[in-house]
Every structure is written in structure tokens, then in C-alpha cells.
Amino acid sequence: SAVISQKPSRDICQRGTSLTIQCQVDSQVTMMFWYRQQPGQSLTLIATANQGSEATYESGFVIDKFPISRPNLTFSTLTVSNMSPEDSSIYLCSVQGLAGFYEQYFGPGTRLTVT
């Protein structure tokens, strides 16, 4: 199976600032996704990171707040912009297109606290 890494693993940020989270996988994958998991809650899909084109955002998430890049088949970034305490959450990337084509595997997550 592939190794998926995320940087940073955790951060504490001040409101009004931005944080960029990186997701790296050691194999080429078809699809990459970004999720949010708020405390005590399940996972909510933010967007699909499309290689070479704009990300596809789910309802309630917008590009100005969560800009996403995917320059190649192994790397993606998610930026959380103009942060507020409500953005405190765990942010997870996932990948699809490894051995089991439809199966998604998750990175270790980034725990973000906004003060």
C-alpha cells in the first residue's frame, strides 16, 4: 500500500491568518480529496483536488476560503484562509486509484487550532 504523509501534523494559528497543508503520496494516484473532521464529528468532504485544473468544491465550501492545488499525481495542498476559531478541526487528505481502484486511503491528518 502507499505511504501518505501530511505536513504539518498539527498547528496553532491566530485568527485572520492562513495555513497551507501539504499532502504527499509515494505512488501516482488518480484522485485526491480533502476532508474536514470537526471535534466529535464525522468526515465532511471539502473538495476533490483535480490535477491540472480547478478543484471541485462541495456545497458550503468555496475556493476563496479553501484554495487547493494539485500540480501532479502525487502532491496536493489545501490552504485554510483568513482563519477563525470555527476552522479548528482535523484536515485529512485521501487518495484513490491504488491497487483497489475505488478504495480511498487517508493520510494521518493535520490538527488545526485557531485562537
Added chain:
Amino acid sequence: QKEVEQNSGPLSVPEGAIASLNCTYSDRVSQSFFWYRQYSGKSPELIMSIYSNGDKEDGRFTAQLNKASQYVSLLIRDSQPSDSATYLCAVTGSGYSTLTFGKGTMLLVSP
């Protein structure tokens, strides 16, 4: 609005028993179904996938799918304390990519 429903639990079973976790989904055209295990403070780990009606077994885990009833379940045989975790059911739509997650069922296995 696609929905995936799970009992939040906790579901408590003694060590060695069978744990049965259930999930229903609202989108009739859903194609792919997954069970993830999530330990506290960790990211979700895929444990089972199932795509067609019937049972699929992998070690102590059996996934069951009934598309007519829009129901998917996970059985864990010979439950161990290390199985104590939150189990997330996830479903795709008519495509095979974007996942909708249930809120998860917490399983507690007592020694």
C-alpha cells in the same frame, strides 16, 4: 441530499463475541460501500469494501450488502479489546469517487 445513517452507540460486547454494526443509506444509485475503523486521535483506516449484494469475508470481518433494502453491515467475529474504536460507514453515489460518511458507531469490547 445523500444521507448515511448509523447508530452512534456505544455498542458494548464482551471479548470473543460477535459485534454487528449497521448502516443505511438514502441514495438508491450508490455503487460502492466501505467500512473504516478510526481509533481516537487517528485517521480512518479502511477495513472492508463491498460493491455487490451478498457477503464478503476478510479474516474476522464480514461485510454484508443489500441494495434493495439500502443496508450495509459489518460483522466482527471473536471481538478483541483492540477492536474498540469508532466504525465509519461510507458510501459513494452513482460515480465511484466522492464518499459520504455516516457519523460512526463506537464499539467497546470489554475483556
